Amino acid sequence: MTEPLMTEPGLIDARTHRLARRISDVLAIDPGAGAIEFDGRWTSWGQIAGFATQIKELVGEHGGDAPQVGILLRNTPVQVATFLGVLLSGGCVVAINPSRGDSRTREDIRNLTLPIVIGTADDLSNLVEEQSTTVVTIADVATAPVVTTAAASSGVPDQSPPGVAIRMLTSGTTGPPKRIDLTYDMLAHSVLGTESDDRTPQTLSSGVAIVNAPLVHIGGVFRTLQCIVAARPYVLLPRFDLDSWADAVRLYRPRAVSLVPTAVRMVLHSELSRDDLASIRVVTSGTAPLSAEDADAFTAKFGIPVLTSYAATEFGGGVAGWTLDDHRLYWTAKRGSVGRANPGAQMRVVDDSGEDVGPDRVGLLEVRPAQLGPGADWVATTDLARIDADGFLWILGRADQAIIRGGFKVIPEDVRAALESHPSVEGCAIIGLPDQRLGAAPVAMVELRTGSTATPDDLVEYLSDRLARYEIPTRFDIVDAIPRTPSGKADLGEVHRYFETGHFDNGGDDV
Incomplete structure (x- = not known):
């Protein structure tokens, strides 16, 4: 791959890099046509391009030698245009989640020491305290961005290596989110x-x-960029909402949709029919495990195959997944797998010494993502996995989340899959709590389907012939809603806090 020309430290020449060039070219194809439908109204490609250009110019004026731009990201057209504008400038987007709780987000911004922070007026007034940062307020694409605080950037350190486009937040499933370049x-x-x-x-x-x-x-970043570079208009939802999503499917009749496992289960257990989803030929699903039982039930109800995949922020995208051809040929024999390596990617399973264990043996997964380029090092994961002789990958759980109960290893993913197969269970989260006698014991937070009932005794009885005795949780807490990360995974940090304190502590914001 040709290296982009470098200008200032941390800044690429956006005129020469093919990603920024493609974005610029697509925005100019048909400026008057609709690009993003949000809340029933279309924003044109020209409006996106115009606002992105204004952001690009602001970054050039106020970014200095370290054009790291913090964006308080929400799903709106003006946020998309802001994001694209930073990429067109050759700068680095630093993703900031304004929904993690005000105190945590303020601390995050304080520690980042960014030259520029961009967000809506409400978010900025609540979350940005430092006056040594240039603050840019955005409202909508029809209103010019406003520099509300202009600060010198000479004292701001350059924290990103050259060529970094995004310092992306991980999902923060097991602890505070970290940033990956x-x-x-x-x-x-x-x-x-x-x-x-x-x-x-x-x-x-x-x-x-x-x-x-x-x-x-x-x-969200990849779905957005995929639509932009393909010159594909799209409906942008603030978050997954079953009714809004179903309305968009009926109106625009997409052939393919992407749903996280939580959303797959919501659609599966809804009143939607085959006629509602008649246009859809395939559902792709990633970010968290989806059981084979749920995938099969979805296909049985709607006649649509569900193609699962395996990806991570650290990999810069996906490394494995199902194709339609593989699904037709192998699903019955390989159900539960997350598919085979993507073109150019490599995977292996190793033991504690780092030696490849070979087909159908369990160990730790290592990958070489294609997007890291030829000659990249193996990337170690904490995922327990096996790869069969045909190259299909099974993710069996995370080694760092294993619960050792009286000398027996409990894999939370196995318990979760068994519990979520109960007809009354919408979702669950499994963690280990200290146990004076056994060392640790699994406990479960359970969210029931609307209108369904189940007691802890019911759940124990259900699991008794599906799990070993030592795998059955010692406690079942039934809650209205499991706290989740932006990617739809259970927020295990919040789950731990709940079991430790008896209540949720999310800083007053939705999790």
Whole structure:
């Protein structure tokens, strides 16, 4: 892959990098056409381009030698335009989640020492305390961004290596989210493929996609960029809402949709029919495990195959997944797998010494994502996995979440899958709590389906012939809603706090 020309430290020449060039070219195809439908109204490609250009100019004026731009990201058209504007400037987007709780977000921004922070007036007034930062207020694409505080950037350190496009937040499933540096090259490989495949569309796509993943999560970033570089208009939802999503499906009739496992289960257990989803030919699902039983039930109800995948922020995208051809040929024999390695990616399972254990043996997964380029090092994960002789990957749980109960190893993912197969259970989260006699014991937080009932005794009885005795949780707490991260995974940090304190502590914001 050709290296982009470098200008100032941390800043790429956006005129030469193929990702920024593709974004710019697509925005100019048909400026008057609709690009993003939000809350029933369309924002045009020209409006997105105009606002992105204003952000690009502001970054150039106020970014200095370290153009790291913090964006308080929410799912709105003006946030998308702001995000694209930073990429067009060659700067680095630093993803900030304004929904983690005010005190935590203030501390995050304080520690980042960014030259520029951009957000809505409400978010900025609540969350930005430092006056040594240039603050830019955004409202909508029809209103010019306003520099409300201008500060010198000379004292702000450059925290990003050259060529970084996004300092992306991880999902924060087991602890505080951390930031992973994703380069322009990694993003380009993920959404454009190789340079030989890189051809800018000459016309806009006739289909309309649906994006419901949050921009503050890697899934939302990739879905957004995939639509932009493909010149595909899309419906942007603030978050996954069953009724809004179903209305968009009926109106725009997409052939493919992407749903996190929690959303798959919501659709599966809804009153929606095959007629409601008649246009959809395939559902892709990632970010968290989806049981084979749920995938099969979805296909049985709607006649739509569910293609699961395996990805991580650290990889800069996906490394494995099902294709439709593989699903037709292998699903019955390989159900529960997350598919085979993506083109150019490599995977292996190793033991504690780092030696490859071979087919069908359990160990720790290591990957070489294609988006890291040829010659990349193996990336170690904490996922327990096995790979069969045909190259299909099974994720069996996380080694760092295993619960050792009286010498027996309990994998929370196994318990979760068994419990979520109960007809009354909408979702659950399994963690280990200290136990004076056994060392640790599994406990379960359970969310029931609307209108359903189940007692802890009912759940114990249900699990008695599905799990070993030592795997059955010692406590079941039934709650109205499990706290979740922006990607839809159970927020295990909040779950731990609940079991330790008896209540949720999310800083007053939705989790």
